[in-house]
Amino acid sequence: MIQVVLFDVNETLGDLSCLRARLEDVGAPGHLLPTWFAGTLRDGMGLTAAGAYADFAEVADCGLRSLLTGLDGWAGDARRASAHVVSGFTDLDVHPDVPDAVHALHATGLRLATLTNGSVAVTERLLERAGLRARFETLLDVSAPRAWKPAAAAYRHAVDRLDTAPDRVLLVAVHPWDVDGARRAGLRAAWLNRDALPYPSMFEPPDHTITDLRDLPDVLTA
Structure with a gap:
C-alpha cells in the first residue's frame, strides 16, 4: 500500500x-x-x-x-x-489539474511530499501561491545528497527523510527519466503524461500512467 x-x-x-x-x-x-x-x-x-x-x-x-x-x-x-x-x-503557478488532485489525495489520508532538482524555497513559494502548502508534509530538494535526480542517492535521501520503505512511496513526475530513476531506486512511480506521448522503451515502466493529475486519487484507491 x-x-x-x-x-x-x-x-x-x-x-x-x-x-x-x-x-x-x-x-x-x-x-x-x-x-x-x-x-x-x-x-x-x-x-x-x-x-x-x-x-x-x-x-x-x-x-x-x-x-x-x-x-x-x-x-x-x-x-x-x-x-x-x-x-x-x-513566480510560477501550478498547473490547472494540481489543486483538486492535491486536495483529493490529502483527503484519502496519504502523506504528500515533494522532491525537486530545484530548491525547497521555490517549491514553498509555488505551493503557498496556490494555497496548497499545508497539504504537504515535507518539501525536499537535492542539495543535501548533492546529487540530481535520477541518481539513486536523491531518492534514497527522500525515503530516509520520509522514514518510509521505498516501495511505500509513489513518485509522480512528467519526466520519464525521473520515473525510471525512482523505479530503479525501489520506489513506485506514476507517469503524468499530459501531452499523450509514447513512453520511452529503454526506461523502467511506470506503475501507473495518467494524463490528468486529478485521475490519480481514483487510480490509487481503486
Missing part, C-alpha cells in the same frame, strides 16, 4: 510557461524555453554523473547566458538578462 505520494516539482506541479514571457522581455524568443530547461537538466545531471554538484539556479544561469550570447543579433547584457529570467521561477 502506498503511504507517501512524492511529487516532482518543475513541470509536474509548476507550470514553466510564464518563463516564455521573461525570455521575450530580454529580447530572446519564447520558444527557447524547452531548449534552455532541457540543457539545465542535462548539465546538472552531467555534474552528478561526474561526482560533482552545483545547484539549479547556478546551472540554469550559466546555461542561459551561453544561449543568449549565441543568439544571432542578440547584444544585451547576458548577466542581467539571465537574472531576470531565472528569477521567474519564484
Whole structure:
C-alpha cells in the first residue's frame, strides 16, 4: 500500500510557461524555453554523473547566458538578462489539474511530499501561491545528497527523510527519466503524461500512467 505520494516539482506541479514571457522581455524568443530547461537538466545531471554538484539556479544561469550570447543579433547584457529570467521561477503557478488532485489525495489520508532538482524555497513559494502548502508534509530538494535526480542517492535521501520503505512511496513526475530513476531506486512511480506521448522503451515502466493529475486519487484507491 502506498503511504507517501512524492511529487516532482518543475513541470509536474509548476507550470514553466510564464518563463516564455521573461525570455521575450530580454529580447530572446519564447520558444527557447524547452531548449534552455532541457540543457539545465542535462548539465546538472552531467555534474552528478561526474561526482560533482552545483545547484539549479547556478546551472540554469550559466546555461542561459551561453544561449543568449549565441543568439544571432542578440547584444544585451547576458548577466542581467539571465537574472531576470531565472528569477521567474519564484513566480510560477501550478498547473490547472494540481489543486483538486492535491486536495483529493490529502483527503484519502496519504502523506504528500515533494522532491525537486530545484530548491525547497521555490517549491514553498509555488505551493503557498496556490494555497496548497499545508497539504504537504515535507518539501525536499537535492542539495543535501548533492546529487540530481535520477541518481539513486536523491531518492534514497527522500525515503530516509520520509522514514518510509521505498516501495511505500509513489513518485509522480512528467519526466520519464525521473520515473525510471525512482523505479530503479525501489520506489513506485506514476507517469503524468499530459501531452499523450509514447513512453520511452529503454526506461523502467511506470506503475501507473495518467494524463490528468486529478485521475490519480481514483487510480490509487481503486
